[in-house]
Every structure is written in structure tokens, then in C-alpha cells.
Amino acid sequence: MAETNARAGRTATAEKETADVVWSGSWVAERLGVELVGDGKPDGDRELKDLLGLALRRNPKRAHLLVSNVLGKHVPQKPSVVYGTGFELGRRVHELLGDAEARRAVVLGYAETATGLGHAVADGLGVAPYLHSTRRPVEGVARAGGFEESHSHATSHLLLPEDPELLAGDLGPEPLPGAVSDAPLVLVDDEFSTGNTVLNTIRALHERYPRSRYVIVALVDMRSPADRGRLTGFAAEIGARVDLVARGSGTVTLPEGVLEKGRALVAAHEAEAMVPAGPEAAPAPRPCTRVDLRWPAGVPDGGRHGFTPAHRAALEPALPAMAARIAGALGDARRVLVLGFEELMYAPLRLGTALEDHTDAEVRYSTTTRSPVLAVDDPGYAIRTRLVFPAHDDPADGPGDRYAYNVAGAGFDAVVLTVDSAADTPELHAPDGLLAQLAAHTDRVLLAVVPSYTPPYARSAPDPYASERQEPPMLPEPLRGPAFSSYAPDEVGWLLQDLSDTELEAPTEEREEAIQSGGAHYAESLPVEYQPSGQYQELFKAALELSAARVARAVGTVTETVLAERTPRPVLVSLARAGTPVGVLMRRWARHRHGIDLPHYAVSIVRGRGIDANALRWLAAHHDPADVVFVDGWTGKGAITRELSAALAEFDGFDPEIAVLADPGGCVRTYGTREDFLIPSACLNSTVSGLISRTVLRADLVGPEDFHGAKFYRELADTDVSGHFLDTVAAHFDEVADAVDAEVKELLAADRAPTWEGWAAVERISEEYGIHDVNLVKPGVGETTRVLLRRVPWKILAKRGAGADLEHIRLLAEQRGVPVEEVDGLPYTCVGLIHPKYTRGATGADGRAVESK
Structure with missing residues (x-):
């Protein structure tokens, strides 16, 4: 043969x-x-x-074959050229659609030549799920559609998605009559010659899953003027917009009788090739x-x-x-x-x-x-x-x-x-x-x-490779948006269980009493979600505009430090929930500056209870633990840093060092800055963190084989600013790039050993104010904000002369009737204090009532 x-x-x-x-x-x-x-x-x-290039094929329907030099099918080419060509086409589609539509898009590639090209386009698009047609039927998988490729030697294409809703977009598996999806469908083929294949595809799918927009992607657009007009007319007929993105364009001129001449030429050369070559x-x-x-x-x-x-x-x-x-x-x-x-x-x-x-x-x-x-x-x-x-x-x-x-x-x-x-x-x-x-x-x-x-x-039959694919039942796949959180599915996978239907909220005063009396742990319930006033929301927006470039610079610095010192392909694991926006931003920086997509997950860690052991087991099963980099928003006194280090002692291969955006406490080596400044994501709760609650660990809800839990506050979608926060910060990446490069160069040569200066300051404040419990002293802008939003604060210590970073703190303190005391020599911008003897009607050391108003 x-x-x-x-x-x-x-x-x-x-x-x-x-x-x-x-x-x-x-x-x-x-x-x-x-x-x-x-x-x-x-x-x-x-x-x-x-x-x-051109070749001849044994095909009664078309004599010539356009042979791509960048597809990687017939002509060996550098893999980076093949992948880069498709990826760049995907980026062009993203620019055409814009962020909002790109996040809803589905990419469909054609078998067999464009399966890899379509996949690369989906990668370039960023967050799009991908499906390619196939000529291999799979027993037990229902067809979601099919179409014909008229000029091909093998014409039938099958569509066999595992998820029957993949092609339905936002319509669901059984669309209502007249419903039209707003999710664009991106169709990818190696060449766009007559348009027949694409028309057949759109016609077949539009009858079942009508949508308002299609984008056709090809390496080359070789249609004749008549074919171009036909596609325009077809788009008008179905009432949808159809765009085209191609690497190159032109036409093929075919003389009369080319099919017969091609057949004769093929026959002659194949006869010559059958002559023995010699001994x-x-x-x-x-x-x-x-x-x-x-x-x-x-x-x-x-x-x-x-x-x-x-x-x-x-x-x-x-x-x-x-x-x-x-x-x-x-x-x-x-x-x-x-x-x-x-x-x-x-x-x-x-x-x-x-x-x-x-x-x-x-x-x-x-x-x-x-x-x-x-x-x-x-x-x-x-x-x-x-x-x-x-x-x-x-x-x-x-x-x-x-x-x-x-x-x-x-x-x-x-x-x-x-x-x-x-x-x-x-x-x-x-x-x-x-x-x-x-x-x-x-x-x-x-x-x-x-x-x-x-x-x-x-x-239906034993599969020798099945063990390589199937996860043990105690290790479920991560939760992802939009089903869980308002983040895009590729931004973060939540190693949590969804407790959205469970009543977990308790009044702040009741929670504080239970926590301080030892009757309950803070992770066993949730505070009622703070709903910011209009004035506070405006303050958040102003704070974000003021600090976005500063945050972007810190994001770039910590990400570049991780890439330079820890591992070139880190697996980002943020500590939910404060670390999650930071992890998403680090992932965006790595993609923007280096073109790499870093995996990102969020896990639960609870002070006094440790990290989610099942989440660590899942990570170890899917990634090299040495590549895992734990991410948090900021350090206060370093309690979580110590908690993580202790928890990981029982697990092999994980590095306990946390990478943080801000390290005012001097607790870690990998940070974006050691200044205590306002990180706007600390100003709000779930509405700046993908609408996800703080994590929950309670024995009657979280079993030995379960991830820790959290809630998805879908009902707060109208006030969600999670995406706005990320996009505003990311818009400054190019602006701060040079400053980041210079800063990282200095940091890599510097002594960044933890000083634990913050811990010493907290111990001093705890004794000076008669608290005698460091857990009730919350240092830094982020931790002080949490005190005002979730706990029953006693007073706020503010560094004398602190300016815009404390505007939201002063507003929250005023709303809750909490005094703000300016002090000298504070290593943090501010510190939130919780009184250790909280009961209704109790008084503090200075005689003031400490019951929350």
C-alpha cells in the first residue's frame, strides 16, 4: 500500500x-x-x-487544491507560526465584537482541515467555548446538527457537543418561538472559496438556534464578486449580521475546461508514479x-x-x-x-x-x-x-x-x-x-x-484510558461563571461548593457576640451584605479612578516577580475572596504582557481552621504543586500568612509563601508594594468580588469530602462592579509597564526578607488600648474596611495626615457612629479596633458604649 x-x-x-x-x-x-x-x-x-500554493487532487468536483503554507495540514510549518496565525485571527474577532459580545461568543471549526485553526481562534478570542464538526460518529452522543460541504471528497459534517446547550447560546435547549440569541457564532474554515459550506452551516443552525450575529473567519477569502453578493443577500434574508475576518484575500481564475484538463493531468502523473523506481x-x-x-x-x-x-x-x-x-x-x-x-x-x-x-x-x-x-x-x-x-x-x-x-x-x-x-x-x-x-x-x-x-x-464499554480522564467523586470540578460568580469562566475556577440556597446571614451584633463568646466561629455564618449608599458608591468610583494606576503598577510588579522568581508557568490560587480580584488581574497582566494564560483558582482558608484540604488535593491531582502560587489582596498583621504556612506543612510540594498586592505588615517576600494604600476592591464586599460571599465552613454543611462553601448573590447583579473594577485597572497596564520593569529589577536585587513589623505594631496597639487580643486589632486600609462592613467596630485609628485613602473609611465610620482617632507613629494608614468585651450595653475602657448603632 x-x-x-x-x-x-x-x-x-x-x-x-x-x-x-x-x-x-x-x-x-x-x-x-x-x-x-x-x-x-x-x-x-x-x-x-x-x-x-497549488496542487491537483483526485476529486471529480474540483481539480485544484489551494494548499496553505500556514495551516499545518499539508505543508510542515513551525508550530508557533500555525498557532500564532489562528490566535491573531481570534484577537481580530475580539476587537470586532468588543468585550461584551466576545464573552458570549461560541466558536465552530470545520473538520478536518480547520479543527486546529478554529481552536487557535477560540484561544485568541479569549473566553469562547469551542466545538468542531466531525466525520467520526460517537455512539451514545446525540447530534446537535449537521451540514454538507459540497466540494469536499467527504461531505457530511456532524455536530456532537457534550453540552446540548453549547450551540443554543443564551436561548436554552428549547428556544421559545421567535427567540433570537445575542451570542455570536464564529465559524472558522481554512479557506472561504464559494461560501457554500458556510451558508449550509448557518442555514442549518439558524433554523434551530437563531441568532443575531455571525462572524466568518478564514485564512483566505477567495470568493468571486457574485459569491460576495450572495452572502450579503443571505444575511439580509435571515435578518442577521454576518462579518468576515480573513488573513488574506483575492480570487482564483479558472479557465474553461480546467476540470477535465486537471483530471487528465492527474491520471498521467499517477500512471508515471506506478513505474517501479528501481532495485x-x-x-x-x-x-x-x-x-x-x-x-x-x-x-x-x-x-x-x-x-x-x-x-x-x-x-x-x-x-x-x-x-x-x-x-x-x-x-x-x-x-x-x-x-x-x-x-x-x-x-x-x-x-x-x-x-x-x-x-x-x-x-x-x-x-x-x-x-x-x-x-x-x-x-x-x-x-x-x-x-x-x-x-x-x-x-x-x-x-x-x-x-x-x-x-x-x-x-x-x-x-x-x-x-x-x-x-x-x-x-x-x-x-x-x-x-x-x-x-x-x-x-x-x-x-x-x-x-x-x-x-x-x-x-458504554470499558475504556483503558478512562482512568486518565475521570475524577474521583469527592473531587468535583471547579465552579465557574456565569453559573457561579459574575466573572468570565476562564478568569477563575472556584474550588468551593455552592450554598446559595442556604440561609447563612445573621445580624452583625449577634454574630459578634457569638464569635467573641466562643459560641460560634466567624466562618460558620455570614454577615448581612452591606448595601452601599449612593454617596458611598460615588466614593468608590472616585477612589477607583484615583488609585487604578497605582493598583495596576502593583499588579504588574507582583506578577513579574512571580514569573521571574517562582515559576515561569505559575498556577495562581487566590485566597477567597479578597485575593480573587488580585488573581484575576495577575492573570490578565500575564496574558497582556506575555501572551500566556495562567490557570487561576480560588480556595477557602479560615483563620483557626486552616486551608481547604480537599481543594489542595484537587490542585495536586491537576497541577504540579511546585507551580502553585497562593495569592491574597494584602497583609495585615500576617495571621493568614502564618495560617497558610501551618496548614501546608501536612501537604507535600506546595510553597507556603503568599504573593500579595500590598504588604504593609512586612509579612512576605513577594508583593506589589509595601505601602498601605487604598485598594478599591477592599471598599465593597461581594459586588466587587464576582458577587461571591465570604467562605463558609460549618460541619452540618461541609462534609469530609466537600469543598468549603460560599454563596453567589445573583440578586445583587444590578450593583455589581466586579468587571468595572478589573477593566479600569487593566486599562492602565501599558501606562505603568516601564515603571514596573524598573521596579522589579530593583526588587529582585533587594533584600525582601519579612520584617513582621506589622505584627509588632499590632501587639503594641493591643496592649496600649487594653484589648489584649491581637485578633481584634485589624491593621491596614483593607482590614479596617472589613471591620466597618462586617464587624462591630469600637474605634478607628488613623495615621495623622492620611488623605484620600481614608475618605471611604471616614464615611463608613460616620454612618456607623464610630470615632476616628488620629495618631502619630502608626506604621499603617489606619487600624480598626474591635472591643474584646462586646455585649449589648457594655462599655469600653474609656467608658463609651460599644454597642453598634
Whole structure:
């Protein structure tokens, strides 16, 4: 069954320099008169020919094939170029839609050529779930739709999302008559030639899930003027807006009779290729080496059943370790091809990009295909060589030949074949199978198998890879917005259980009495959510405008310090809830400045009770504990810092050091600043923290196998400023970038050992004011704000001369009838005091009543 161009090994290297300057479509253009014409812009023709070559295919519907140089299907290309092309298209779609619509978008890619491209576009878009069509039916998974690709050799596309509501957007699984979704659908294909495939798709989906907007994304837009008009008319017919985003554009001119001429040319060259090449014997195939990727549990192999932002957040940090395992098996190989498998394009592509970062070897990427294309060993032709081998999975249209192009004779001294477990069959390992074919053309063949993902409800037979995907029942997946919190799903995963339907709030005075008397722990109930007055809300907005750049600088400083000192691929774990906005901002900084998506989770830690042990077990099961960086908003006296250090002593591998935005107490080494200044997220409760309550730990609600709990205050959505806070701070990232770089350079060279100055000050204040309990002394702007919002304060100590940072403190104190006392020599901007003898009608050391008003 093997078929290769016998001359390829002798000529490909010798003609490499020629191939670099000869357009890889000239052979077809000269013989058939096919031309590529740019869009009329300067250098338009050249840019189009840089993107595309031409080949001939055995297809009765279309003779020519546009061969992309940046898709990674037929032509091996740098993985970073392939991924970067799709990612940049995704960023352009994000700019077109704007943040609000981009957050609601769903991305759909086309099998088989655009499955990886569509996935990269979804990554560039940022928070979009991704689905690709498939030609592989999966038993037990219902179709959510399908459509036809009229010019293809394999026409039927299936849509098999695990979540039946994925394509419904905001309409739900059974839309009401006449309902139209506001969630844009982004359709991604490698080329937009006639528009027929896209029209078929939109028509089929619009009947079931009508929506107001579609965006078509392609590497090249090659429509004729008539086709462009047809799409415009179709959009008007369905009453939806349809936009197009493409890397390049132009047209293909086809002379009369090109189909017949193409068939004759293909027949002639295939007959020539069947002539024996001579007595030269092929080298004996070498055995392949398996690489254990340790693919992250719960992450699908691609978008066949849907790929969510949560899946993306779990995959990203695992890629470097998988690349390291591949690199270790490659040895001294210097020219490496990562070869994917038909629809499995994204997983090998991301392994390739990670391998580029991990090795000095020259890395290229391409995939096998079902598409039969003529191979001609000429530098002016896009498909120089081909390998032909039997199908080795269970495809939708039955067994047959499969192909790998431009691999033979390309000079690769190692090939990393990446397949899903459904394709790791005896046919793959047969004497005429793909592994044997590859071994005849390279020194080393590695086999990396990604577990085939099947929705749990569809698994009807034992699966040897199932243990790599299924989580123990005591370790549920993180909660994510919009079902839990107002944050986007990729911004943070909450390792908490949802207690939104449980009555947990108690009047502030009752809580304080119970806490101080020892009758209850503060984490067993919640204070009634403070509803800010109009005056206070205006004060928050003013404070945010005043301090946003300062906060942005601190965010940049702490993030860059983490990246430089702790780990290049940190897993951010914020301490809910004050740390969560900081973790989201750090994640945004890393993406904005470095283009990396850091996983981010929020966990509960309770003073006197420790950190959520089940959350730590979940993190250890999904990530390297050494990569986990705990994040908090600020330090006061360092109680939580000490609590975390003590709690982690029972767990291997976690670093107990917290990264904080502000460290006025001198408690940590990793911080954005040691100044005690107003962080606006401290001014409010849930309405600046994704509408999530403080965490709850109560024995009757949280069992031994449960995460700690919290509530989602959906009813406060009208006053939610969580997104406004994040966007306002992030808008200053570019402005503070130079200052951050200079500050981090100084910090990395400085002695930042904790001084615990804040703890000493708290002990002094506790004794001086007759409190004798450091837990009732709350130092710093953030902690003082919490006292005024949640507890029964006695008095506020303010550093003499403190200005705008205390405006909200003074307003809250006035509203609650709490005196503000200005003092000298205070190491913090302010300190909140809770009296230790709180009872109704009791008096403090100065004779004042301490009952809250």
C-alpha cells in the first residue's frame, strides 16, 4: 500500500534553495492556467502567494487544491507560526465584537482541515467555548446538527457537543418561538472559496438556534464578486449580521475546461508514479518509541464534543512538562516533525509550540489527512511527496487510504506521531501502517497517544484510558461563571461548593457576640451584605479612578516577580475572596504582557481552621504543586500568612509563601508594594468580588469530602462592579509597564526578607488600648474596611495626615457612629479596633458604649 516519490529523498534537499524562491503554485498555473489574483492592494499578489500554493487532487468536483503554507495540514510549518496565525485571527474577532459580545461568543471549526485553526481562534478570542464538526460518529452522543460541504471528497459534517446547550447560546435547549440569541457564532474554515459550506452551516443552525450575529473567519477569502453578493443577500434574508475576518484575500481564475484538463493531468502523473523506481531496497523499519504524555485528567483531546475555557486553563500549565517528556525521548534529534492525525490537530499543535520553547531543535508541524492529492516532486508544486497508508481508526465513511504529505524526503531525523487512543490500533502498527511508513524515512519515530474523550454519559464499554480522564467523586470540578460568580469562566475556577440556597446571614451584633463568646466561629455564618449608599458608591468610583494606576503598577510588579522568581508557568490560587480580584488581574497582566494564560483558582482558608484540604488535593491531582502560587489582596498583621504556612506543612510540594498586592505588615517576600494604600476592591464586599460571599465552613454543611462553601448573590447583579473594577485597572497596564520593569529589577536585587513589623505594631496597639487580643486589632486600609462592613467596630485609628485613602473609611465610620482617632507613629494608614468585651450595653475602657448603632 505504501506509495512514495522515489526521487524525493535525492532531490528535496538539493532543491531546497530553489523551492524557497519558486512559488509553489507555478507548476499548476503553467499547465492549467489557474491564477491567484490578490485583492488589489500593493503586494497583494505576493502576499497571497506567500500564503498559498497549488496542487491537483483526485476529486471529480474540483481539480485544484489551494494548499496553505500556514495551516499545518499539508505543508510542515513551525508550530508557533500555525498557532500564532489562528490566535491573531481570534484577537481580530475580539476587537470586532468588543468585550461584551466576545464573552458570549461560541466558536465552530470545520473538520478536518480547520479543527486546529478554529481552536487557535477560540484561544485568541479569549473566553469562547469551542466545538468542531466531525466525520467520526460517537455512539451514545446525540447530534446537535449537521451540514454538507459540497466540494469536499467527504461531505457530511456532524455536530456532537457534550453540552446540548453549547450551540443554543443564551436561548436554552428549547428556544421559545421567535427567540433570537445575542451570542455570536464564529465559524472558522481554512479557506472561504464559494461560501457554500458556510451558508449550509448557518442555514442549518439558524433554523434551530437563531441568532443575531455571525462572524466568518478564514485564512483566505477567495470568493468571486457574485459569491460576495450572495452572502450579503443571505444575511439580509435571515435578518442577521454576518462579518468576515480573513488573513488574506483575492480570487482564483479558472479557465474553461480546467476540470477535465486537471483530471487528465492527474491520471498521467499517477500512471508515471506506478513505474517501479528501481532495485534500491528500502531500509529496515525501526521500532517506534512510546512517550507517556501524562495528558491532564479531564481535558478533552480536542473540540469534537466541546472544549471550554476551563479545559483550556487546565491544559496550558501541563504543556511544558509534556514537551519535556517528548524532548527527553528525542535525544540529539535536530530536525523534528510533530505529526498530527486527521481531526486531531490542536493537541499535537500545542505540543509542538511547547516543544519549540523547550528545545533548540528545528520543530515543524503537520497532520495526516483523508484528502487524496497528487504528489509531484517539483519546487513549483505544493505537494512534493506523499505517504499512503491504511486507515487506522473507525472513520465515518469506512476504511480506505490516508495520506501524509511532504514528510518523505524532507530531512526530518525524528517524527513525533500524535494520535488519539481511538486511532492506536493494530492497523497503525501493521507492516504497511503509518508507523512503518514513517520509520522508513526518519531515524527516530515517537508515538504519543492522547486519551480519546467521550462524554461520560456515552461511555458504554470499558475504556483503558478512562482512568486518565475521570475524577474521583469527592473531587468535583471547579465552579465557574456565569453559573457561579459574575466573572468570565476562564478568569477563575472556584474550588468551593455552592450554598446559595442556604440561609447563612445573621445580624452583625449577634454574630459578634457569638464569635467573641466562643459560641460560634466567624466562618460558620455570614454577615448581612452591606448595601452601599449612593454617596458611598460615588466614593468608590472616585477612589477607583484615583488609585487604578497605582493598583495596576502593583499588579504588574507582583506578577513579574512571580514569573521571574517562582515559576515561569505559575498556577495562581487566590485566597477567597479578597485575593480573587488580585488573581484575576495577575492573570490578565500575564496574558497582556506575555501572551500566556495562567490557570487561576480560588480556595477557602479560615483563620483557626486552616486551608481547604480537599481543594489542595484537587490542585495536586491537576497541577504540579511546585507551580502553585497562593495569592491574597494584602497583609495585615500576617495571621493568614502564618495560617497558610501551618496548614501546608501536612501537604507535600506546595510553597507556603503568599504573593500579595500590598504588604504593609512586612509579612512576605513577594508583593506589589509595601505601602498601605487604598485598594478599591477592599471598599465593597461581594459586588466587587464576582458577587461571591465570604467562605463558609460549618460541619452540618461541609462534609469530609466537600469543598468549603460560599454563596453567589445573583440578586445583587444590578450593583455589581466586579468587571468595572478589573477593566479600569487593566486599562492602565501599558501606562505603568516601564515603571514596573524598573521596579522589579530593583526588587529582585533587594533584600525582601519579612520584617513582621506589622505584627509588632499590632501587639503594641493591643496592649496600649487594653484589648489584649491581637485578633481584634485589624491593621491596614483593607482590614479596617472589613471591620466597618462586617464587624462591630469600637474605634478607628488613623495615621495623622492620611488623605484620600481614608475618605471611604471616614464615611463608613460616620454612618456607623464610630470615632476616628488620629495618631502619630502608626506604621499603617489606619487600624480598626474591635472591643474584646462586646455585649449589648457594655462599655469600653474609656467608658463609651460599644454597642453598634
